[in-house]
Every structure is written in structure tokens, then in C-alpha cells.
Amino acid sequence: MQERDLVEGCRRGDRAAQRALYDATSERIYRLLLRMLRHESDAADVMQDAYIRAFERIAQFQEGSSLATWVYRIAVNEALQFIRRRGRRNESSIDSSDTHAERLADPTDDVLRVDLKDALERVPEWERTLLILRYEQGLNYAEMAELLEKPAGTIASGLNRARHMLRDVLEPRSLSAGEETDHPEHPT
């Protein structure tokens, strides 16, 4: 179904058009929400909300832009609103109760090599969102800035921070007292 037909069909509330739009976009959006929210039930809930909102607002879609991108943006905003509402609830990974800060601060940990997916779950939500959008979803800084409604400089500095946080979780720690961590040399 051509995009114009999809839009017109969704505006009419045609179920086949709505289903076609969903089929064309759902895998990418579900993957994104799963990474951002970390829990399947939350991703499912937010995904439902996102599509309902998209169908409700289809009249506002501007011809000439990408319908898939438009739905994607709604999903990202729904996820970010969900994250903000989650507020002071403790953030914990599915398998571990340690927060990122606690893991970094604990000097008695042995090797903390975990795979990337586990490591992402230990990165704070905002930084995790930036990493996912840039390296898994493939958005450039300008696209991320528009999507997240932040200046490009904020995106760049946030990604810097996010990369370091992720690396701190991924790389093994010192195993015994007296071992020094590797510091880059700073020539004078």
C-alpha cells in the first residue's frame, strides 16, 4: 500500500490501513522501546499508546514527510514521557539490583565483563536512550536533536558521557590492591 493510501486510509479509520502502517513500522519501534524501557510489558504498553496516539493524530500528519518517521517520533516521545513519569522509582535491571553508580563505586568487584545488552541496562535512561538512537537505530546528531528537542551540542556531550558510562560498565576492573587503572598519558 502506498504511503498516501496509508495516510488516507488511517484518516478514515480503515482497519486494513492501520494494520498496514503497524506492520511496516512495528518491529523497529518495538526494538527501540524494548531497549529504552528494558521491560517487555512496559514496551508493549507504550507501543500500544504510541500507535493509538498516531491514529488519533493522523490528521496532523504533514504530506511530504515520512509517515514511518512521524510514528517513530510519537513512539520516542511516549517512551520519554513514560520514563519521566517513572520518576523516583528505583531503576533496576531485570537480573540485578545494582545501579550503575553502585557498581562503579564498589571497589571489591572482580571482573565485571558483561555483554553489551546487559551493560546498556546499567546505563542511566537518558544516556541509554542516546546510545540506542545513535548506534542501534542509526540516527545522526541532527535527527536526534530534532527528535529529542535538544540542541545538537547537548546530544554530542550527552553521547560523550554515555559512551564513557557504557565503557566503564563493559571493561574489567582491577582484581587486586596495588594495580593501577590505565590512564592515558598527557604529554606536556
Next chain:
Amino acid sequence: MDCLFVQSQLGAMIDGELPADQAAALESHLQSCEACRREQASLVALTAGFAPLAAEAVGVPTSIWAGIEARLDSDRPVEVAGAGASGGPSLIYRFFHRPLAIAASLALLIGAATSIGILLSSGSRAAQADTIDYRILLDHVGTDADAAVERFLRHYKAERMTRADILRSATGMSFALPDQLPGDYLFEESYRVTFGRGPGYAARYRRADGEPVFVFFHAPMCKRQTGVHCDSKCALARGSHAVTVGAWRLIHFTDPQTCHCLLSRSTDQQALRSMLAAISPEMDPAATATAQ
């Protein structure tokens, strides 16, 4: 160009986001700095690790579309032929009852603000009932109250709104959102929600130990206490009802303009009465309801 600056730019360089002249300057530094080259290699390896993640197949649960469809179907207008006995709008009560997982739990349905228009001819507008399904909240409140409230707010399209904006926009309703509720619950956040076609409002308060209290407001049906529901006896105030779900109590006080709902785990009757009175200007905290 010192190493600290170069290393701060390496990520953007790897991402292809630097202007050509800046990228060239960094390349020049990298040619003579092993430490920065190591840092570059580390970042390249880090970001390359996302490739398998991006290629990973993720199955979308079929239940998601089923849920979307169910919500699309529930939003379709319901056509009702005929008129009420008075010739004016009739009111349709919908009763939901389903056993809840937690002991002593009850289902509650509250009719919201607008009445229901009736089809008088094929050209008339369709009827649509406005209801608030508190099962969405109560079914999960015992497991995680914050999550249950979030789910409820999300279902009813909550949007964050300041108290000042809420009080300005809530014309025709009568409620209060103080800075603090009795029991040292401090205001945290407030929302505008959409109950059918009518507006509603919600807010979260929290004590220093993290214990939350939630309040919800919406217009009552027919300017009187109505609705087919099951509830427990509540002697907090005349016109009040309560639903108990485990340790949580959802208490309603309804006056002609507003239904005020309070969700709390407090077992102190006096404290609950005080909290309800704090959000319900029309409530007389000294008067108690007769047994229901």
C-alpha cells in the same frame, strides 16, 4: 590541541559529525599521539559492538496489535436508537465486575461528566458513554502502586500540567491541590487526563519516606452521586465511598461539581478524612456518612 580536547571530540569524529577541517586537525594529532589513538580504537570497538545488537531479530508480540485493535474498537461510537422517557438524553450505566487478585478487592466504575446523546434519526450523532475504568489502576496497585498509576494515567492520556494551569482550566469543578497533604505528603506532580470526552485531573503526593498518595478529580454524573458500583462501607464523610484493594484504599467524595478520589495506604481514619477534606473544599470533615 591537547589530548583532553582531542579525546572529547573523538566520539563525534567516529560518528562522522565533525566538520572536515576539525576532523583533519584531529587526524593530525592522532598521527603523533599514541594515547589518543588508543582512546580512538577503544571508542571504535565500543560502538562497533552495537552492530550485532542492531541486527538482532526482535519478535513483536502479537498481543500488542490485539491490544491496539481492542482499544480502537472500544473507541468506536455506540449507536443507540430511541430517546429516554423524558425525551431528553438518557444515561447508560455500565457495570464492570471482575474478581481482583487481592483479597477484599472490588471493581468500581464511575460515570464521568458528560451525558449520552441518543440517536433520534439516522442523521443524528452517535451516542458514546463516558466511563472511568478504575480496574486499570486497582488491578495492579498492590504490586507496584506507582506503576499502576502510571498505567492508569497513560490509558487516559495524561499530560503533565502545573497546578496553576489546572486550577485555571478546571472551570465548573471544585477541588484543591495544596502544597502538602496532612501526614506530611508533599506535592510532587500533577496531570490533566481525558476521561472520555471530559477532562479530569490527577496528582501525586509523596512523604519523605517515599510513601505516595494519589488524587484524582473528575466531574460527577448528573450532578449527584450515581454509578453502579460495589464498594465497602465508608464512614469518612457524608457522600463518600471507599474501595479496598489489599492495603490500598480508593476513597471517593462526590459533591455536585466534582468527584474527589484519594488512593492511599493509610489506615488512620482521621488522617484519611483530613486528606480528603484538604482536596475537597465542599466536604465537611466533621460530618460522617451513614453506614452504606
